Amino acid sequence: MKALRAIGVTILLLIGGIACAWAEEPTPMSNKEAIELVQTHANYLWTLVAACLVFFMQAGFAMVETGFTRAKNAVNIMMKNLMDFSLGSIAFWAVGFGLMFGASGTGWFGTSGFFFSDFAPDGDPWVLAFWMFQAVFAATAATIVSGAMAERTKFVGYLIYSVIVSALIYPVFGSWAWGGLFNGGGWLEELGFIDFAGSTVVHSVGGWAALAGAIVLGPRLGKYGKDGSVKPIMGHSMTLAALGVFILWLGWFGFNPGSTTTADKSIAMIFVNTNLAAAAGAVAAMITSWIKFGKPEVGMSLNGVLAGLVAITAGCANVMPGSAVFIGAVAGLLVVGSVLFFDRIKIDDPVGAVSVHGVNGAWGTLAAGLFNMNGVTLSIIGVQLLGIMACFVWTFPLAFGLFKLIDRIVGLRVSPEEELEGLDLAEHGGTAYPDFGLSTHGGMTPIGAEILQRSTAGVTMPIKQA
């Protein structure tokens, strides 16, 4: 890798940059510039390492989603997670980044910078570092939706929707809250909206789009009995689900502190808040499930972690650690209640994505105002509520219409036969675990047997896959 040569050249350049100051007579500005250059290098380093961590969340989402759903759909879930990031990266390069951060002067969205058109080989590469960090964020928003739509969505429909979220729905809202420096003042940012790393911008956008998708699709076959009963559909691997949650927790250390995009002291408190909220979310969800179901339930506890992480995302840089514990604990409680609520109103969300990302994104955004360590005013709370509502009003109807449109044009849901057989065989021509004998409620049962089996199974734990 020509490593030593590279390092030599860099040091020479650095020396060169400084040497002009030292060679003849020291001009302090040059010291200043040299010091700033090293700090800039540290900023690149941190932003890009944080982007690595956020990228790895894709693996975490894939493991959580597949762990919480059935073996017969595992290939499909891998393909969806792989493709929303891959297509999303291309779409965010081509369109999304320009809409979100391009210059325009309107305050509504950007209109330049598509395909890196504003980057020259000798230009400032910061735009590339910043894009990298933003691209992994955009993909997160798209990935969230796939969880709520798991086990019944047509692959081609998913691809279409996924590109549109990364290229349009997410970037436009993001422009309102984060694009101000570029587009002449995103209107929410102008009002003082606090959403440091995206409880609303990323997670609620994903969560409300997920809600729209789950409603348009309808529940999985056999999920809700004709007698109004809720049938648990167990996930096929709690070890992979737990691994996924640990990976997401790790990734959030890039998501939240990385949102500084600078290597400075402020990242320490963001790390601590992120960790404490996640821990408190896990504990609160475990206790809630224990009280509610009589046993400490693993799905709820894992979702408690994610709920805590989503909730602290807005306020991670402006609440004290004690507040982070409280915010996380409320999130852990809230996620259990929310999962049960959506099941009661028969909206089938296999992994609890709406509750984790939508509901707790809203809670976290409100909490960022309520626990603001620089003081809270009615006006701050008002702006936070406005932002929360704006997100829902922008995302939900648009996503709902989009899913309806996709449904009409290419079809959004697989056939009942394909759903029962499993999407892996139907959509991808293979299975995830050919060496293992799957038990009867897996993917291999004759069509129809599964519905029967499910509706007669007297399982007592209400929500396993939450």
Next chain:
Amino acid sequence: MKALRAIGVTILLLIGGIACAWAEEPTPMSNKEAIELVQTHANYLWTLVAACLVFFMQAGFAMVETGFTRAKNAVNIMMKNLMDFSLGSIAFWAVGFGLMFGASGTGWFGTSGFFFSDFAPDGDPWVLAFWMFQAVFAATAATIVSGAMAERTKFVGYLIYSVIVSALIYPVFGSWAWGGLFNGGGWLEELGFIDFAGSTVVHSVGGWAALAGAIVLGPRLGKYGKDGSVKPIMGHSMTLAALGVFILWLGWFGFNPGSTTTADKSIAMIFVNTNLAAAAGAVAAMITSWIKFGKPEVGMSLNGVLAGLVAITAGCANVMPGSAVFIGAVAGLLVVGSVLFFDRIKIDDPVGAVSVHGVNGAWGTLAAGLFNMNGVTLSIIGVQLLGIMACFVWTFPLAFGLFKLIDRIVGLRVSPEEELEGLDLAEHGGTAYPDFGLSTHGGMTPIGAEILQRSTAGVTMPIKQA
């Protein structure tokens, strides 16, 4: 994330901090301060990135533990690993950190800083960065124990014990070895005890507590035959176990080099030593198992990696790379012998935690003295031995008493019926792999069938799950 704004503000602040020096006339102190500030930022960055890596070890431990144990207990192991980190984080924030690093002047433990009580919003956030790195260490000590107590411990008992390790047992010993700057001279540190990243402070504390737990609990049902035979109980996923070991190896690159908590040149040798010791441990354990059992055994080889890593932890910053290879190789040999030894004396440690962390923590601490690249004296060896003994004398009786107490109050072990059925159903109301047919020695057999099956199985490989 208001990213560009943030970066802009930071650079302005940095410039501001420097500009006062340049604006009028350059005062060299300001250059010095500016340079130190950038170095400080690099220190934050490294310490927190290292904390990420150490955090990820939680996932590694979870995968190793579940991989080395049976499918019917996988949910329980996920829950324990999730909760010891979550409760441990809260406990270390509330109590442990203050005991370990709070000011006191006694040299025995700290008495301030509980709940970050000494951190103000405008204070130096280094305490938060340092806490983050320490918190992931504290959780490691607690996690180690869960391996030795796997497949038979009551969940509620585990939670209680886990909090007490993170809040009390680990921090007090840690204060003796590492808290000196804070508490007025931890007595072991005063004597010159070498334990750079915690072979004794973290791993032996965990290992000896694990030994106490394994003794108080007694062996798993069917593990030791009435005729004195040792029955292997196979782990349910060697792929997850191997993944876990790779994750732990990765995490150790945060654990050891991160313990500098500064970004400087010294981390290079620590990286190299850590890697070489792990590699040598793997090779030595593989060869030993090959000679002993006639085949290169995977469980032993994986534990050889961990043994090498534990052993180099104390001396990673003060032995030469050649010594690291030797220390790791001895660790690999030692772990095989130790696992066989504990099985011979009928102490059932499903994952080999006592051998990996307890025994090799002691070996590594001794080796840090023996191979000290700055020279070795009898006095150094004496202090190392004193530290090793102090750890055992502090940890083992305290943990033993604690487990006995928990046993009396809430019960430490599940009932034989629950153990045979698997802790997942009994304790958490679910199973990890509902789509897969588990074979007869899995979690679904009628009560009693398993004991029978185990005691008549003529398996030849003595130790699979080691």
Next chain:
Amino acid sequence: MKALRAIGVTILLLIGGIACAWAEEPTPMSNKEAIELVQTHANYLWTLVAACLVFFMQAGFAMVETGFTRAKNAVNIMMKNLMDFSLGSIAFWAVGFGLMFGASGTGWFGTSGFFFSDFAPDGDPWVLAFWMFQAVFAATAATIVSGAMAERTKFVGYLIYSVIVSALIYPVFGSWAWGGLFNGGGWLEELGFIDFAGSTVVHSVGGWAALAGAIVLGPRLGKYGKDGSVKPIMGHSMTLAALGVFILWLGWFGFNPGSTTTADKSIAMIFVNTNLAAAAGAVAAMITSWIKFGKPEVGMSLNGVLAGLVAITAGCANVMPGSAVFIGAVAGLLVVGSVLFFDRIKIDDPVGAVSVHGVNGAWGTLAAGLFNMNGVTLSIIGVQLLGIMACFVWTFPLAFGLFKLIDRIVGLRVSPEEELEGLDLAEHGGTAYPDFGLSTHGGMTPIGAEILQRSTAGVTMPIKQA
């Protein structure tokens, strides 16, 4: 970890280093030195964090390989991946690093620095940081081969070969392309060969050695029918394979940008190029498989990611992002065609390693010349082609001879009985998933049943495990 003490000392040293300049009168050189020292610390930090990411690729390769192969060989694959890194680390410390980067003056290979013989306790530790980064590269080359030789190679033969790749085959070629600063001008480097992070140096070396191994071994039993048909042998876990690909994608963010071994602005474009090429590779391979097989196939899509990553490795620092998209897309198309081609000529490569690493390594190296953003000349293309050919001419015959030699001395392939039973039982005395009932084409069938079953199974998807 004596953390605060350490940081205190470091800051004191830093201040000390600067103070001499400030104490009396400021000499600008000292400011310069202090600034350079902080930049050097950042370089250490980046190089070693990148090494962590590249190390983690070992876990990624292990998951991809085992996911794409059968459950009955999973232990064997874990052992091979563990051991090629462990033995490889020791071998690269003892021999390989000296051959690759030691001083010699010949331009063909180095002849000093074995066992870190040129490192003194008070010497510059950069050699250690650099070794760490290089060691994880060397292990990558060795690991690649294990994929093509999976499911039929004798363990002891694998160990021998693995050491020789890390100690000899890879380092000598590496010396030609990257060792110039050290050995007095590696001849390829002298000619201006562009291979920034090793499309040829690492991946093609691995790929062509893999090709040699696959040819010498011959195909797996039952892979090619007597009637010329190709029988798919399905991998046992698409979730682990996908996890592995995500891990590899993550690791490549260390592999490519880390090859700067300096923390500067240039890493941003390398990150973006790496990500876009991977994404384009995934999309192109998915579309190609969709057209070819009628369904978007998961194995091809996953290999498309890896193909894109391999292909951008050579040119990541000197092509524009738009070119990276094109290079990755071609790689995705190429990998599907190449996998089908090798199957047609009956070279059995269970994971597609030759196509991913060999073929796309060559494509990427050519593309680095074709899309060079500083302009392309016939001479540049000529040198790129020369490097590509030199790699094949050096690696393939040498590896072929080596495998033939190993075959003669200790045997390269297991017996048919062992292959049918699975290498886990035969070679390691255990199985990866004892709790799960494996279906009939798993490891537990009577000898012979499998061949029968495979040759009569009318599976329609041609290549699952590609």
